[in-house]
Amino acid sequence: MRSEFWRDTPVVSKLARPRNPLLGRRSFLGLSAALTGGLALGAKPGRTETPIASPPADAPWSQSIGPGVVDRPYGRPADTEAGVIRRNVPWLTAGTESSISFSPLQDLHGIITPNGLFFERYHAGRPGVDPDRHRLMIHGLVERPLLLTMKDIVRFPSVSRIHFIECPANGGMEWRAAQLNSLQFNHGMIGCAEWTGVKLSTLLEEVGVKKQARWVMVEGADGAHMNRSLPLDKCLDDCLVVYAQNGEALRPEQGYPLRLVVPGWEGNVSIKWLRRIKLGDRPWYSREETSKYTDLMPDGTSRGFTWLIDAKSVITFPCPEKPLGGPGLYEIRGLAWSGNGKVTQVDVSADGGVNWQRAQLHDPVLSKALTRFTLPWRWDGKPALLESRVIDETGYVQPTITQLRKQRGSNSVYHNNSIQTWQVKPDGSVFDVQLS
Amino acid sequence: MFSFRRLDSVTLRWPREARPSKGARGPSFEARRKGGEHLRMTLWVWLGLMASTSIAIAAELGHFGYGKSASPAEIAGWDIDVRGDDGAGLPAGKGSVNQGAEVYADQCAVCHGAFGEGEGRFPKLVGGIGTLKHDRPELTVGSYWPFAPTLWDYINRAMPMPAPHTLSADDVYALTAYILHLNDIVSSDFVADRDSLPKVKMPNRDSFVWIDPRPDTMAKPCMTACAEPNDVKIMSTAEGRNLTPRTTGPLDTMQPK
Numbered sequence: 001m002r003s004e005f006w007r008d009t010p011v012v013s014k015l016a017r018p019r020n021p022l023l024g025r026r027s028f029l030g031l032s033a034a035l036t037g038g039l040a041l042g043a044k045p046g047r048t049e050t051p052i053a054s055p056p057a058d059a060p061w062s063q064s065i066g067p068g069v070v071d072r073p074y075g076r077p078a079d080t081e082a083g084v085i086r087r088n089v090p091w092l093t094a095g096t097e098s099s100i101s102f103s104p105l106q107d108l109h110g111i112i113t114p115n116g117l118f119f120e121r122y123h124a125g126r127p128g129v130d131p132d133r134h135r136l137m138i139h140g141l142v143e144r145p146l147l148l149t150m151k152d153i154v155r156f157p158s159v160s161r162i163h164f165i166e167c168p169a170n171g172g173m174e175w176r177a178a179q180l181n182s183l184q185f186n187h188g189m190i191g192c193a194e195w196t197g198v199k200l201s202t203l204l205e206e207v208g209v210k211k212q213a214r215w216v217m218v219e220g221a222d223g224a225h226m227n228r229s230l231p232l233d234k235c236l237d238d239c240l241v242v243y244a245q246n247g248e249a250l251r252p253e254q255g256y257p258l259r260l261v262v263p264g265w266e267g268n269v270s271i272k273w274l275r276r277i278k279l280g281d282r283p284w285y286s287r288e289e290t291s292k293y294t295d296l297m298p299d300g301t302s303r304g305f306t307w308l309i310d311a312k313s314v315i316t317f318p319c320p321e322k323p324l325g326g327p328g329l330y331e332i333r334g335l336a337w338s339g340n341g342k343v344t345q346v347d348v349s350a351d352g353g354v355n356w357q358r359a360q361l362h363d364p365v366l367s368k369a370l371t372r373f374t375l376p377w378r379w380d381g382k383p384a385l386l387e388s389r390v391i392d393e394t395g396y397v398q399p400t401i402t403q404l405r406k407q408r409g410s411n412s413v414y415h416n417n418s419i420q421t422w423q424v425k426p427d428g429s430v431f432d433v434q435l436s
Numbered sequence: 437m438f439s440f441r442r443l444d445s446v447t448l449r450w451p452r453e454a455r456p457s458k459g460a461r462g463p464s465f466e467a468r469r470k471g472g473e474h475l476r477m478t479l480w481v482w483l484g485l486m487a488s489t490s491i492a493i494a495a496e497l498g499h500f501g502y503g504k505s506a507s508p509a510e511i512a513g514w515d516i517d518v519r520g521d522d523g524a525g526l527p528a529g530k531g532s533v534n535q536g537a538e539v540y541a542d543q544c545a546v547c548h549g550a551f552g553e554g555e556g557r558f559p560k561l562v563g564g565i566g567t568l569k570h571d572r573p574e575l576t577v578g579s580y581w582p583f584a585p586t587l588w589d590y591i592n593r594a595m596p597m598p599a600p601h602t603l604s605a606d607d608v609y610a611l612t613a614y615i616l617h618l619n620d621i622v623s624s625d626f627v628a629d630r631d632s633l634p635k636v637k638m639p640n641r642d643s644f645v646w647i648d649p650r651p652d653t654m655a656k657p658c659m660t661a662c663a664e665p666n667d668v669k670i671m672s673t674a675e676g677r678n679l680t681p682r683t684t685g686p687l688d689t690m691q692p693k
Contacts, residue, residue, distance in 0.1 A: 083684045090681065090690045094547070094557035097597070106683065124600060137506050137514055145506035152503040177672035181680045206500055217517055223600040225593035227517060276514055283646075285520025287590035291581050294644065300568040302580075304646045320674075321683050347659065352668035356659045385668065389657075397655035407652045411573055415650075423670065432674040436667060 022350055022357040023376040081107075086117060089185055092173075097125040098224075100167060102188030105314075105335070106321035111162070111370040113191035115246050120253045121167055121189070121267060123288075124223030129273055131257040134221065136241070140278035143208030150257050154243060156198040156206075161240060161263070162369045164337050166190040166309050168266035168293065168414035174401070175410040178434045183319035186420065186432060190337075192370035195261045197242030200235045203277070213279040217286075218260050221275035228269045229283035230262065234307075238263050238368075241274065264339030264368040265307040266414070268293055298409035309339030311398050312417035313346055313373070313390035324428035327381035332359070336371045338392035345391040346373040352385035352421065352435050353400070359388070384424040385435065401434055516593055516601070520583035523634035529605035530629035533622070536614025539607045543596045552576075552618045562618045565639050578619030582644050584636040588612045588628070609633075 053059035077084065086101040093099040101120040103113060120126070131150045139145035170189035173179050180186050209232070216235045219227040230239070240261040243250060250256040255272025262269045268288060283289070283305070295303040313336035318324050336343045342365055347356035362372040373388070390398045401418035423433040518525040541550070549555050552562030564574025573579075577587060592608045594600050603611070613628040622636060674680065681688035 085687070087681060087683060087687060090688070091557075091679070104683070124594060124597065137511065139506055139511050139515070145511060146503050147506040147510060148503035155502050156500060178674040179677060179679050181674035181677070182683055184683050185680060206502075219517070223594065223597070225516065225601060227593070278515070278517065280519075282519070282521075284517055285583050285586055286517075287581075287586055287594075290520060290583060290586055290644070291575070291577070296568060296573060296575070298569065301643045301645055302568075302640075303648060304644045306648045306650065308648065308650065310650060345657070347657070351665065352663075354661065354663050354665050354668060356662065358659075385670075389655075391657055396651055397653075397657050399653035399655045403653045403655060423673065433670045434672045436669040436671050 022348060023378060084117070086120060087184060087188075089173075089180070096122075098123050100169070100189060102184045103191055104184050105188055105190075105316050106183045106319050108316075111192050111335070111364070111366075111372055112246060113193055115193070115248065115251050115254070118191040118193065118245075118251070118254055119167065119189050122222070123226050126252055127222045127273055128252065129221055129257060134257055134273075134275065136258060136275060136277070138203060138207045138277045138279075140217075140280055141210040141213035142204075142279055143210065144206075146203075146207050148203075150243065153198060153241065153258065156202055158196055159199055159240065160194055160196040161238075161261075162192065162194045162364075162366050163261060163263040164190055164192040164309075164368065164370050165261070165267045165270055166312075166337070167268065168306075168309070171416035171418070172413045174418075174432075174434070175405070175412065175416055178432045181320045181432045183314070183316060183321055187314045189267070190370075192337075193245045194247065195240055195242040196244035196247075197240050197258075197261075200239040200241050200260070200277075201237075203241060204235065204279075209279055212281050215280050215283050217276075217278040217280060217284050218269070218271040218274060219276040219278070220255075220271045221273040226268075226271060226288065227284065227286045228271060228289055229286065229305075230269060230307075232279070234262065234265070262307075264309055264341075266293065266309060269307060293414060295408065295412035295414050297412065303412075306415060309337070310415065310417045311338035311340065311343070311390045311392040311396050312336070313343075313388040313398060314420045315348070315386055315388050315422060318386070318424065318428075318430050319422060320430045320432060323430050324379055324424060326428060327379050330377050330379055332375045332377045332386065334359070334373050334388050336361075336373055336388070336390040337369065338390065338394075338396070339368060340396065341367045341393040343371040343373075343390055344393050346371075347389045347391075348373075348375045348377075349387045349389070350377065350384045353387055353389075353419070356389065379424070381426055383426060385433070386422040386424060386430075387419050389419055402436070516589075518585050518589035518592070520586035520589065521634075523585035523588075523630060526585060526588060526630035526633060527605045528630065529609055530627050531606050531608070531610025531613055532627045533610075533613045533617045533624050535606075536610035536612070536617075539603070539610050540614050543603070543607075544611065547597065552615060561615050565619070568640070568643070576619070577615055578621060578639065580640050582638055582641045584612065584616060584621075584633050584638055587615065588633060 084104050084107040086103060088096065088099060088101045099122065103117050103119045134150055136148045136153060167189035171186055174186060214232050216230045216232055217227055218230060219225055241258060242261050243258055245254055250259060258274045259272040260270050260274050289304060295306055297303065313334055315332055315334040317333040324330065332348055336346045343361065346359045346361060348359045349356045357375060359373040359375040365371050398417060398419055404416065404418050421433050421435050423431045547555055547558040548561050552560065554560035560576050562576055562578055564576045564579035567573045567579060581587060588608055591611050592601065609628040612633065613622065613626050616622045616636060617624060617626060621638065681690055
């Protein structure tokens with residue numbers, strides 16, 4: 001059932017208004033049934049539809065023949081979805097080659113990000129890699145330095161895993177104050193996909209890691225030769241060297257033909273266009289892990305090697321891009337995730353964090369993957385402050401921005417996993433705000 | 437103990453499509469390192485059963501044999517990394533501050549400014565020393581970078597942006613010397629090479645904590661009356677700030693309309 005139908009006030013007004021407008025996760029089924037009945041008895045069609053396509057008239061597309069198969073050999077979204085695209089913030093970076101784009105979370109449904117809408121982060125633009133000439137070198141403290149072609153890599157035992165990748169700068173523009181009035185621009189540096197490839201541990205067993213090895217350097221074939229250091233333990237635990245995303249070859253934007261996926265850790269360590277893996281006894285302290293992707297504290301010290309993505313959640317409906325259409329029954333929807341494992345609980349508040357109600361989590365609830373949550377909400381047309389708060393399987397509770405600032409000040413740029421507050425105004429419009 | 441490389445060259449000469457694959461869980465490399473005896477026995481069994489191309493035997497070996505050994509020459513071409521804290525991997529060559537000034541004017545100044553001040557939104561390379569506790573800290577090579585060899589490594593692998601990894605080692609040494617000098621970290625007669633660079637002490641070297649202290653917040657999962665309703669106030673709003681590109685229609689260039 002689509003949310004627009006619930007705005008049908010004659011039906012909704014028949015329903016008893018509970019004391020707490022957040023309706024609880026089990027109360028919604030009954031309401032939906034009541035609504036369906038009401039609609040079937042004679043609710044009017046949506047206002048936005050062109051009259052000629054509405055009953056009793058037949059629609060033009062119902063009285064003609066459409067293009068045949070392979071008219072679009074590789075499919076694409078409907079023309080009317082043309083505005084659902086990755087977008088950038090032009091004032092954020094000097095150019096687009098070393099920059100970031102944001103995924104349109106406000107128009108996405110479910111836990112899987114479509115490949116064409118997965119956020120981009122480049123350090124030297126998007127390289128055009130020829131898969132036939134691409135090589136993966138594994139060397140350093142190994143018994144048998146190896147050079148692999150893409151054909152070699154695909155022969156290894158394959159695994160598929162669903163994981164999110166989030167840039168640690170997601171929400172980074174909001175450390176000082178609410179700045180960007182947008183779900184896309186405040187939270188869109190994240191995507192979740194089914195990744196297929198070979199376990200990094202399989203490749204490391206193949207080359208034989210020497211006893212003194214403790215660290216692994218991973219490097220891309222892009223112009224930045226982007227490189228990061230990773231502890232060997234993490235590489236042996238759950239890292240993947242992948243060639244496919246959501247069932248097809250990686251897109252060039254996502255590292256075609258080969259990338260690393262480091263589940264639950266900040267996105268930039270999941271090196272794209274992966275060409276080299278070197279084992280060593282100590283970290284490399286590359287530019288990207290010293291001058292960038294380190295967190296400056298108020299006392300002038302900096303935290304390095306802050307890889308973990310702490311638990312985070314956000315309400316994706318309503319949001320600034322998807323305001324409310326008038327008082328009535330709505331389904332609050334959102335996403336939650338944790339780099340530490342599974343999401344165990346999400347709570348929603350409509351009063352700025354004074355009272356909370358547990359939202360329903362939707363299957364599948366996977367480790368280090370986006371998890372969907374919903375909660376029915378009867379909006380009475382009064383001002384509201386909507387928030388969501390996630391708890392993960394380690395018991396970690398998503399903090400407020402005030403709690404984060406108390407620990408880290410406001411110059412750390414990265415790892416802002418604070419609770420997002422959406423201010424709902426009486427006209428249904430929604431704004432990004434921060435609370436005391 | 438047989439090395440895998442020798443084993444590979446002696447025995448694995450089957451047609452590629454007939455080469456063995458391994459079960460999902462072979463012995464770990466730790467186990468294999470300790471298991472020389474086991475490996476030798478496995479080899480005899482393997483040789484005995486070669487004609488049958490048994491998959492099970494291949495699984496015992498824990499070795500796929502795909503790809504080829506990387507030769508020393510191949511490794512040398514790609515082995516470009518330089519370790520930040522001790523300069524391990526720095527190549528032969530050298531460069532002076534004066535040489536660096538010339539290369540910099542040719543290759544870098546257009547984006548980073550004649551004196552490292554940064555053009556537009558391109559990164560500043562100079563200044564900001566002592567500002568890290570300020571409300572608006574300035575993070576540059578001089579004020580923030582902990583290790584001088586990291587500067588060599590980054591210029592070498594990623595710069596100049598339109599033609600990365602095309603400068604000679606001498607030019608990279610010279611640029612490193614020049615940028616350090618612009619920050620008053622080395623004198624004008626400094627010559628950068630594999631011995632001198634690791635000895636340069638960067639101003640911010642000792643300010644990094646390399647062990648993640650998180651979780652650093654201890655929020656409680658309170659459910660009701662978690663705050664005084666009157667204390668819940670909006671401290672900032674994005675409304676009316678005009679910083680947000682539009683999220684419908686074509687891409688927003690945010691040029692004056």
